[in-house]
Amino acid sequence: MLNGRTPSVKDVAAAAGVSLGTVSNVMNRPEVVSARTRERVERAMSELGFVRNESARQLRAGTSRTLAYVMLDGTNPFFHDVAQGIELAAEDADLSLFICNSNSRATREEVHLDRLLQQRVQGILITPVDPAAPHLDELTRRGVPMVIVDRVRNADSCCSVSVDDVLGGRIGVEHLAELGHERVAFVGGPDSLGQVRERLQGAREVWESLGHDPDNLIYLPTEALTVAEGRSAGERLAGLPARRRPTAAFCANDLLALGLLQQSIGAGLRVPDDLAIVGFDDIEFAAAAAVPLTSVRQPRQELGRAAAQLVLDEATNPNHNHQQLQFQPELVARASTVRRARSL
Amino acid sequence: MLNGRTPSVKDVAAAAGVSLGTVSNVMNRPEVVSARTRERVERAMSELGFVRNESARQLRAGTSRTLAYVMLDGTNPFFHDVAQGIELAAEDADLSLFICNSNSRATREEVHLDRLLQQRVQGILITPVDPAAPHLDELTRRGVPMVIVDRVRNADSCCSVSVDDVLGGRIGVEHLAELGHERVAFVGGPDSLGQVRERLQGAREVWESLGHDPDNLIYLPTEALTVAEGRSAGERLAGLPARRRPTAAFCANDLLALGLLQQSIGAGLRVPDDLAIVGFDDIEFAAAAAVPLTSVRQPRQELGRAAAQLVLDEATNPNHNHQQLQFQPELVARASTVRRARSL
DNA sequence: AACGCCTATTGAAACTTTTCAAAAGTCCCC
DNA sequence: GGGGACTTTTGAAAAGTTTCAATAGGCGTT
The missing domain is CATH 3.40.50.2300 (Response regulator)
Structure with missing residues (x-):
């Protein structure tokens, strides 16, 4: 009867000796069908190995799952x-x-x-x-x-x-300010990304509201939010003259922060003593880094x-x-x- | 005509003044339909915003995409x-x-x-x-x-x-042996995982074939292949008496290795000087770790x-x-x- | 025995697409 | 102007499910 085909409701109906409408009812409105037939249909289904065809269901019902x-x-x-x-x-x-x-x-x-x-x-x-x-x-x-x-x-x-990315920016920089940092870098980009802009905005807002000189919040732009860009930002940071060099960096995401962390440690800096780092997102690997990463967590x-x-x-x-x-x-x-x- | 419904081939056919078989041909066998009608149908499609219904296609054609x-x-x-x-x-x-x-x-x-x-x-x-x-x-x-x-x-x-996990095991331990390590830990588990078993097997094979004492390849079992388990393995490692303590660890995957790395650095060990670490998989974060991780790469x-x-x-x-x-x-x-x- | 009222089941239509045999058109040549 | 050989288009059937109005069956009441 089946010769190879995968069984359809019709086959189940035939095997159980009921109409195909009943089989459908067993699947979709089991409460309207009597216990006896329901059981019979269910047995037929499992014997034949019936699996409902979702395309057909969707086509007819008009709604996909x-x-x-x-x-x-x-x-x-x-x-x-x-x-x-x-x-x-x-x-x-x-x-x-x-x-x-x-x-x-x-x-x-x-x-x-x-x-x-x-x-x-x-x-x-x-x-x-x-x-x-x-x-x-x-x-x-x-x-x-x-x-x-x-x-x-x-x-x-x-x-x-x-x-709330503005808030996120505030939180991150506020934390660094509280720890006494007086020169902080914001690492992130491109600023075509709304989030980067907002995080930077929040960072600046809180920085200034705490009475710090805007010039001491240094924007280090990156081309993307990647580990590699984080490393490159680290190099630029190291290249700054000592008196301009920030003691802390707030990164627009964790990948940047991890790259920066790696570069800094490789260059012999101590984290957080020489450079404190804050990331954003709090991905799992933030906690798993050699120096576990402080991060602004998103749920x-x-x-x-x-x-x-x-x-x-x-x-x-x-x-x-x-x-x-x-x-x-x-x-x-x-x-x-x-x-x-x-x-x- | 459409009143809200998403248009079907039938609507397209009506709009283009052709039969619905022709519309289907335009989609599936454009070469059999004349340029003029094809164009007409295509215009009708884009005017109506027709999007083929994949469920129906799949139901009829019998094959999903x-x-x-x-x-x-x-x-x-x-x-x-x-x-x-x-x-x-x-x-x-x-x-x-x-x-x-x-x-x-x-x-x-x-x-x-x-x-x-x-x-x-x-x-x-x-x-x-x-x-x-x-x-x-x-x-x-x-x-x-x-x-x-x-x-x-x-x-x-x-x-x-x-x-080839056996080969992977060989490669990892061979590398450590070549670097002169005489006591090596294998970190991994549970050994219900075939891969862990095979990597360990490869590790042992090559260790012995290089003439090392089997007892100097120390198996540190873990409950899973996670960062947390890697940390815990690190603690156990640190707890070993100095003369039994390995100078290198080969981990069954990178997550373990990253956890071990983190724990070791946190405990003040220098990597690789005090402890060399090899991971497995070569995930992106292996290269991004504070001490970039040597790893057995899988493609x-x-x-x-x-x-x-x-x-x-x-x-x-x-x-x-x-x-x-x-x-x-x-x-x-x-x-x-x-x-x-x-x-x- | 006729009636009404439930509950349980049925059968046919509908959803949208593809396929394919058949029909219609077109062109050329004798 | 009729026939053959193409090319292009058509129309109907089919795929597997759900829905729903209609029917059947069972049971208690008058």
């Missing part, structure tokens, strides 16, 4: 932690998850979005290369639920989940989880309102700034 | 690099990719596989919790192309892609890419033969073993 996350940079563990949070939420809602990686390239992002549209995913979470890109409007125009993760967009066009998993919940709300709740969720970052002090770190 | 990777441990960057390789290959073949994470738990793995079966993915790549688990047989029984990544399975039941991306190619061959080539692809690891020497590292 899939979410997607388009991440910005697969080499940064931060985004994998966000993805992990999304996956947990998807799991709870019994949804599958596509994970794509735009690698910071707008064209790849567009290719991915196009494919996801074809898949009729129920919602898209994205950390976009450019939050203002027109292909994102395209999504909203089509009515695909979308949530911007770790970025913000012109307010009410869609939901977003992010962290990475929580970010993903919240984003997934928002997208699901938009997908299922008819009077959904777009929200801009913003989390508070917090300082995690470790040995890269304080001699005897309490926490590891 | 999706691959899946079930990774073992999302907290280990190694697997993300493998996933990245897979994604590149999938991209080349114009396929979408599901990425799942079993988090080393067999039950989650099973849940994922079940869902993937429902999705009728074209092939599954997996780094299984247990390569002998019966639910993997289930897949082959159902005829779903499957490739085991970074593990091996009873030969000819399916393809696999892995790295991570290549592993993923090759696996994807195998699964595609199995999916499309009728006389496909199962293969056990094995890559050669290679040593990347850095400052954690040699005073002046040539490479960074």
